[in-house]
Amino acid sequence: MSRAFVKETDGEDLDDGAPDRPVSPHPxxxxxxxxxxxxxxxxxxxxxxxxxxxxxxxxxxxxxxxxxxxxxxxxxxxxxxxxVDPAARSGDRVHFGATVEVEDEAGNVQRYSIVGEDEADAAHGKISWVSPLARALLNAEAGDTVTWKRPAGDKELHILAIHPYR
Missing domain, CATH: 1.10.287 (Helix Hairpins)
Known part of the structure; x- marks a missing residue:
């Protein structure tokens, strides 16, 4: 068959095959x-x-x-x-939007802000409210020790302070 009768692609039928991004089932x-x-x-x-x-x-x-x-x-x-307006929440318990200062068994101190899934950025200490770490921290008070269940093994975290949303 001659190439003269073969339709060249104009980009209309090019599909990268990528599906839509999945949307989280969580609120x-x-x-x-x-x-x-x-x-x-x-x-x-x-x-x-x-x-x-x-x-x-x-x-x-x-x-x-x-x-x-x-x-x-x-x-x-x-x-x-x-x-969710985290500023409207009391600061006595860890809640969505709070920044939590924790210390692990080795004495390392970290700060985590609990935020929405799309706002999460672990490199900047922003963790999704549905993450295992956030789940371990939510509703705890300053002075509590919580267990963070991780694939690498459980880790105990002592809550040093709960800071308001920034």
Whole structure:
């Protein structure tokens, strides 16, 4: 068969095969900062989508699919967001949005802020409220010792202080 009769791809039928991002089955609790981050991400993706809509290149069409997939995810996260004002909570127990200062058996002191799933950033001490560490800390008081169940083995953490949301 001659190549003259074979349809060349124009990018319309190119699919990267990537599925939509899975959405967590947990309630989407967010801090005020977390909600602002989600809304900012939607705005960024919307602007990128608008920019890509005018570009007919194959690469732009593939990138547009990725952006639209991300936009669907973040739109859903904004719609399902349950804002929680941690400043309205008392500071006597660990709660969503609190920053907790803990000491382990070796004397190492760490600070963790308990935040929404999309706001979590372990490198900056922000842990998701559904993480095993946050689950161990939630509802404890300063002076309590909690057990953090980890695959590497349980770890005892002594709660030194509970700080308000920042």
């Amino acid at each position: 989407n609790y967010v801090t005020p900062a977390g909600l602002a981050q989600l809304q900012a991400r939607v705005a960024e993706l919307t602007a990128e989508r608008q920019r890509l809509l005018g570009d007919e290149s194959v690469g732009a069409k593939q990138q547009l699919r990725r952006v639209e997939r991300e936009l669907r995810y973040y739109d859903e996260r904004v719609v399902s967001a349950i804002p």
